[in-house]
Amino acid sequence: MKDPLLEVKNLKTEIETDEGTLHVVNDISFHVNHRECFGVIGESGCGKSLTAMSIMGYVNYIGAKIVDGEILYEGKDLTKLTKKEWKQYRGKELAMIMQNPQTAFNPLFTVGSQVVETIRLHNKVTKKEAVKEAKKIFEYLRIPVERMNAYPFQLSGGMLQRIAGGVAIAGNPRLIIADEPTTALDATIQLQYLQFLKQIQRDIGASIILISHDIKVIAMMCDRIAVMYAGRIVEEGNVKDLIENPKHPYTKALLSTANLSAKKMDYIEPIKGQPPALYDVSDKCMFAPRCEVCDKRCIKETPPKVENGKGNYAYCWRLEG
Numbered sequence: 397m398k399d400p401l402l403e404v405k406n407l408k409t410e411i412e413t414d415e416g417t418l419h420v421v422n423d424i425s426f427h428v429n430h431r432e433c434f435g436v437i438g439e440s441g442c443g444k445s446l447t448a449m450s451i452m453g454y455v456n457y458i459g460a461k462i463v464d465g466e467i468l469y470e471g472k473d474l475t476k477l478t479k480k481e482w483k484q485y486r487g488k489e490l491a492m493i494m495q496n497p498q499t500a501f502n503p504l505f506t507v508g509s510q511v512v513e514t515i516r517l518h519n520k521v522t523k524k525e526a527v528k529e530a531k532k533i534f535e536y537l538r539i540p541v542e543r544m545n546a547y548p549f550q551l552s553g554g555m556l557q558r559i560a561g562g563v564a565i566a567g568n569p570r571l572i573i574a575d576e577p578t579t580a581l582d583a584t585i586q587l588q589y590l591q592f593l594k595q596i597q598r599d600i601g602a603s604i605i606l607i608s609h610d611i612k613v614i615a616m617m618c619d620r621i622a623v624m625y626a627g628r629i630v631e632e633g634n635v636k637d638l639i640e641n642p643k644h645p646y647t648k649a650l651l652s653t654a655n656l657s658a659k660k661m662d663y664i665e666p667i668k669g670q671p672p673a674l675y676d677v678s679d680k681c682m683f684a685p686r687c688e689v690c691d692k693r694c695i696k697e698t699p700p701k702v703e704n705g706k707g708n709y710a711y712c713w714r715l716e717g
């Protein structure tokens with residue numbers, strides 16, 4: 397079998413605050429195969445965006461730091477790249493579509509000029525060539541080329557999000573990280589946008605890491621899923637197994653709050669209780685205080701990794717024979 401495109405090994409990312417160290421990404425490992433869509437799901441604050449920003453090399457810009465682990469992209473450790481080397485990777489090999497399209501654009505400039513500038517940032521091309529490339533992107537997005545002269549406020553959220561996606565693929569990246577790409581969109585536009593993501597994945601043969609709160613979005617789009625809780629992955633598996641037969645009590649709780657058969661793409665209801673503060677790095681199961689089947693071992697010792705033979709696994713004492 398071909399090696400995975402991306403392999404994250406024992407990644408730890410921390411943020412120093414006045415109150416202490418926040419362990420926002422706490423020893424996570426996963427891989428993404430070529431041309432697959434890998435989903436990351438979990439409640440707000442569990443470290444999904446910090447995982448994405450760690451992979452993209454953005455954490456330093458927001459005051460966080462990778463303190464351990466490896467992020468191997470085709471065997472090359474991205475955590476060791478210099479700023480100069482990053483220029484060869486960002487936009488060309490890996491690209492990220494940010495959460496909010498409104499903030500991705502400067503309100504004072506036309507969207508066309510911003511697309512052109514982004515193309516020039518990632519490619520050694522003349523302005524004329526970049527304009528030509530930008531027009532191609534608009535045609536690909538099926539957005540009239542005249543709309544390049546519009547300012548962000550003159551376009552709908554859905555259109556802006558598509559343009560942001562178009563900019564991300566301008567360099568034909570092989571890995572696209574889409575962080576909550578549909579949060580800012582209403583239900584019908586959400587669906588269209590997800591179809592658009594699938595289409596770009598097919599057209600450029602990229603792999604996608606799709607981050608979402610919404611299990612329906614993940615179920616529709618992904619091949620495999622990692623479930624995150626309090627900075628850790630608690631379960632990983634292929635989409636069908638994980639949804640039909642979740643193992644970890646947190647995954648079960650997440651799924652039971654979502655009505656997967658409903659047509660409406662609504663958000664999941666919160667699970668009772670609050671996730672723990674990320675200052676705590678004790679070995680206990682982080683979900684134990686909210687878990688309905690928790691026992692003594694769960695609050696004392698690191699839960700074991702229990703595999704089921706198909707690459708699926710969950711960290712839970714209760715799954716031990």
Ligand SMILES: Nc1ncnc2c1ncn2[C@@H]1O[C@H](COP(=O)(O)OP(=O)(O)OP(=O)(O)O)[C@@H](O)[C@H]1O
Pocket residue numbers: 411413418420438439440441442443444445446447458459609674
């Ligand atoms: N710059 C920062 N300074 C301090 N804490 C931060 C900072 N950025 C994120 N955090 C904290 O790190 C944790 C992980 O944040 P992250 O943004 O990765 O969560 P998330 O899973 O993406 O949540 P959401 O679903 O709301 O986007 C959260 O507890 C958050 O409050």
Ligand SMILES: [Mg+2]
Pocket residue numbers: 444445446575576
């Ligand atoms: Mg986030």
